[in-house]
Amino acid sequence: MLGYILRRIVLAVPVIIGVTIIVFAMVRFLPGDPARVIAGVAATEEEVETIRRQLGLDRPVWEQYASFMWNLLRLDLGKSMFTGKPVLPQLLETLQNTFILAVVAMVIAVPVGIVVGIISAIHRGKVIDQAAIVFSLFGVSMPAFWLGLMLILLFAVTLRVLPAGGIGTPNWDLRYVILPALTLAAHLVGVLARMTRSSMLSVLGQDYVRTARSKGATEYVVNYKHALRNALLPVTTITGLYFGYLLSGTVLTETVFAWPGMGRLLVNAISNRDYPIIQGGVLLFSLIFIAVNLIVDILYAYIDPRIRYE
Amino acid sequence: MLMSAPTASEALRERSWGREVTRRLLRHRSARLGLPILFFFVIVGILAPFLSIYDPVKINLSEALRPPSPEHILGTDELGRDIATRIMYGARISMFIGFLAVLIGLVIGAPIGIISGYYGGAIDFALQRVTDILLAFPGILLALVLVATLGVGLTNVIIAVGISSVPVYIRLARGQTLFIRELSYVEASRALGLRTPVILFKHIFLNTIDPLIVQSTLQLGTAILTAAGLGFLGLGVEPTIPEWGTMLGTGREYLMSSPHVATFPGLAIFLVVLAFNLLGDALRDALDPTLAL
Numbered sequence: 325m326l327g328y329i330l331r332r333i334v335l336a337v338p339v340i341i342g343v344t345i346i347v348f349a350m351v352r353f354l355p356g357d358p359a360r361v362i363a364g365v366a367a368t369e370e371e372v373e374t375i376r377r378q379l380g381l382d383r384p385v386w387e388q389y390a391s392f393m394w395n396l397l398r399l400d401l402g403k404s405m406f407t408g409k410p411v412l413p414q415l416l417e418t419l420q421n422t423f424i425l426a427v428v429a430m431v432i433a434v435p436v437g438i439v440v441g442i443i444s445a446i447h448r449g450k451v452i453d454q455a456a457i458v459f460s461l462f463g464v465s466m467p468a469f470w471l472g473l474m475l476i477l478l479f480a481v482t483l484r485v486l487p488a489g490g491i492g493t494p495n496w497d498l499r500y501v502i503l504p505a506l507t508l509a510a511h512l513v514g515v516l517a518r519m520t521r522s523s524m525l526s527v528l529g530q531d532y533v534r535t536a537r538s539k540g541a542t543e544y545v546v547n548y549k550h551a552l553r554n555a556l557l558p559v560t561t562i563t564g565l566y567f568g569y570l571l572s573g574t575v576l577t578e579t580v581f582a583w584p585g586m587g588r589l590l591v592n593a594i595s596n597r598d599y600p601i602i603q604g605g606v607l608l609f610s611l612i613f614i615a616v617n618l619i620v621d622i623l624y625a626y627i628d629p630r631i632r633y634e
Numbered sequence: 635m636l637m638s639a640p641t642a643s644e645a646l647r648e649r650s651w652g653r654e655v656t657r658r659l660l661r662h663r664s665a666r667l668g669l670p671i672l673f674f675f676v677i678v679g680i681l682a683p684f685l686s687i688y689d690p691v692k693i694n695l696s697e698a699l700r701p702p703s704p705e706h707i708l709g710t711d712e713l714g715r716d717i718a719t720r721i722m723y724g725a726r727i728s729m730f731i732g733f734l735a736v737l738i739g740l741v742i743g744a745p746i747g748i749i750s751g752y753y754g755g756a757i758d759f760a761l762q763r764v765t766d767i768l769l770a771f772p773g774i775l776l777a778l779v780l781v782a783t784l785g786v787g788l789t790n791v792i793i794a795v796g797i798s799s800v801p802v803y804i805r806l807a808r809g810q811t812l813f814i815r816e817l818s819y820v821e822a823s824r825a826l827g828l829r830t831p832v833i834l835f836k837h838i839f840l841n842t843i844d845p846l847i848v849q850s851t852l853q854l855g856t857a858i859l860t861a862a863g864l865g866f867l868g869l870g871v872e873p874t875i876p877e878w879g880t881m882l883g884t885g886r887e888y889l890m891s892s893p894h895v896a897t898f899p900g901l902a903i904f905l906v907v908l909a910f911n912l913l914g915d916a917l918r919d920a921l922d923p924t925l926a927l
Contacts, residue, residue: 335766342767350783454663461915465908467859467879469866470900473886477893572773576863580886591867594782602782610770 328625336618340611347607348392351379351599362405362599401607402600404593411604415586419608421491422578422585425508426570428501433509433516434563438556440513441520445555446547448525456517463514468573472507472580479503489582504581508573512566519562524555557628564620568613658920658927665920668912671905679725688716690723690876699892709894712884717895720876721902727877728858728906731792735857736850738796743803744846748838750804751811761804768801774863781869788871795860799853806849810842848918855910862903878903 354361359376367375375381380388395402401411437460444456480488480503492500527533528551536550574587582588586605593601659665678685688706694714702709708717750761771779780794814820815838823833864870865879866886873880878899885896919925 338763339766339770342763343770346767346771346779350779353783355785461908461911465855465859465904465911467862467866467882467900467903467907469863469879470882470896470904473882473889473896473900476889477897481890481893568772572771572775575774575778576866579867590778591869594778594867594869606771606775606779606782609772609775613772614770 325626329622332618332621336614339614343607343610343614344393344396345389347603347610348389350603350606352381352385352388362597364597396607401604404598404601406596406598406601411600414589414601415604415608418584418586418589421583422571422574422587425501425504425574425577425583425585426567428505429508429512429570430563430567432505433512436509437513437516438520438559440517441559442524442547442552444517444521445524445528456521460514460517460521463510463512464518465514466510468507468511469576469580471510472504472577475503475507476580489580491584504577504583507580508570508577511573512563512570515566516559516563520555520559523558524551527551527555560627561620561624564623565617567616568609571609571612655920659916661927662916662919664912665916668909668916671909672913675725675902675906675909676729678722679729682719682722682726686716686719686722688719690715690720691874699888699895701892702894708898709892711881711895712888712892715876717881717898720881721878721899724876724878724881724899724902725906727788727871727875728861728879728903731788731795731861731871731877732854732858734792735795735799735861736853738793739799739803739853739857740846740850742797743800744807744839744842746800747804747807747809748811748834748842751808752815752834752838758808762808765801765804768798771798774798774860777860777864778869781864786864786869786871788875791861791864791870794864795857798860799857802849802853803846806845807842810845811838814838814841844921848914848921851910851917852914855907855914858903858910859907 351358351362357372359372359379359381360367362379363372363375380391383391399412401415403410404414440456440460444453444460447453476488479486486503487497487500488503490500491497528547533546533550536546541550572587574583574585575591576587577583578585578588579591586608589601590605590609592598593605682690692715694710697706697710697714698712700706700710700714706716706718708721711717711720746761746765750758768776776798777794780797781790784790784793820833820837823837828837861870862877862879862882865877865881866883868880868883870880870883871877873884881899882896882903885892885899888895919927
């Protein structure tokens with residue numbers, strides 16, 4: 325097991341380095357003169373030069389990358405070009421809110437998705453299965469930003485029962501998280517329901533399930549004791565891996581609901597060409613994604629020992 | 635002449651399998667729902683200039699933010715443009731972006747995946763690490779990175795969405811190739827001295843087409859959704875172009891007073907993505923010979 329964990333970690337290292345190279349290169353590949361693009365059209369020649377020096381664009385590329393990495397290791401992500409404040413504290417502050425949103429969305433989506441998938445599989449071909457299939461397909465196809473706006477129209481504008489956006493400062497208010505979390509959860513519900521259904525169906529078709537039936541096990545025992553436990557294994561992996569997608573999905577959802585998270589910060593930074601924030605945000609999103617994948621892989625190998633000997 | 639051209643009976647079998655797939659597809663419940671929706675949007679997109687008397691771009695401020703009425707069945711936007719007309723022209727834009735983006739993903743991703751899977755070893759290891767790096771930017775993030783670097787606009791959106799679908803195709807084509815390359819007919823063609831490019835194209839690529847078609851259909855939905863997401867964030871095509879996501883994004887500002895501006899473009903996105911997902915599901919089943927349909 326330890327060997328497996330070490331191997332996974334070693335494999336993640338080149339990926340992390342690759343990600344830092346891409347994030348580093350983002351600014352260097354700006355069309356034309358990066359310093360001028362960042363400074364904006366109205367900037368004077370001196371301002372452009374200052375930015376060039378600030379970003380170290382006047383030095384050789386490898387030297388730039390080396391100092392970029394050195395700063396990264398010291399957790400120095402630079403300063404916002406807009407506010408002049410250090411990037412990392414801003415990212416961490418907003419990341420907190422993004423995490424809350426993503427976790428609540430997970431808490432909603434996982435049970436709903438799995439239950440819908442199970443019901444669908446057990447009643448295969450019946451009306452309830454068809455309804456569940458349509459429901460999960462709606463979830464997968466729904467543009468999150470549109471769903472969010474429609475939820476605002478219904479619950480905030482028409483019924484006036486939930487707030488349309490924001491986070492409810494200064495005191496934490498659960499009502500503010502409901503609509504964005506539902507919006508974020510919709511896609512995952514669809515994915516999980518489809519996944520659970522097909523996984524459950526393939527397990528239900530296996531020999532040992534038939535054996536259980538022929539031994540006289542009740543439908544309930546067959547479905548929930550024999551089939552479900554095995555069917556949920558791939559579902560667990562997908563759920564874990566999906567957490568990263570959920571985080572990137574916050575980019576859209578947070579914009580809809582003016583939720584002060586890292587996704588919204590990133591989008592605003594892209595509109596403002598605030599490259600230190602863009603780089604830091606992208607890097608953090610990506611590193612979290614890699615870390616979550618690593619943990620899921622390791623947990624999966626722990627649950628299913630066959631994986632380790634692949 | 636061991637490896638001769640397909641004989642007449644083979645050609646016939648090919649044709650009838652094609653016909654069989656079409657038949658199976660048309661019997662599939664999902665396709666019966668998805669195809670008409672797609673058909674509707676394609677026709678509406680093509681015939682847009684004949685179906686509407688309005689201009690999708692021309693500003694008419696005296697008609698701004700009108701709710702749906704007999705003259706403007708879906709109302710007008712903040713610049714007085716007919717929303718129904720813009721949705722019709724938008725069908726062209728969204729599908730154009732979707733098709734080109736998927737094509738980019740397919741053309742770059744599939745060959746890399748096939749080469750990676752066929753050769754294995756160090757090439758495979760290197761290519762897979764590169765894929766891992768691309769996959770480390772989940773969902774819309776990779777497209778955002780590319781747009782943040784390249785800038786906004788139609789071409790850059792297509793490139794960004796296209797490149798973000800490349801890793802999907804690499805993984806899919808590689809997985810298929812790993813399986814196919816072990817089959818005895820591939821070994822036989824190697825033993826017969828066929829050149830590698832011929833094996834890669836004729837025996838491997840042509841046999842990965844079914845899953846690639848299924849994936850591309852589903853990917854069309856994803857690509858349209860991603861492009862619309864960029865548009866919604868104000869990072870999509872030029873604002874004059876009637877793109878659904880961009881329309882929705884501007885409509886958001888008038889959500890309280892004129893909810894129709896955001897509602898209908900979003901509905902169009904949803905329906906088209908739904909249609910591609912339905913069709914993809916149906917195609918997967920129709921192309922699976924072990925499944926009775």
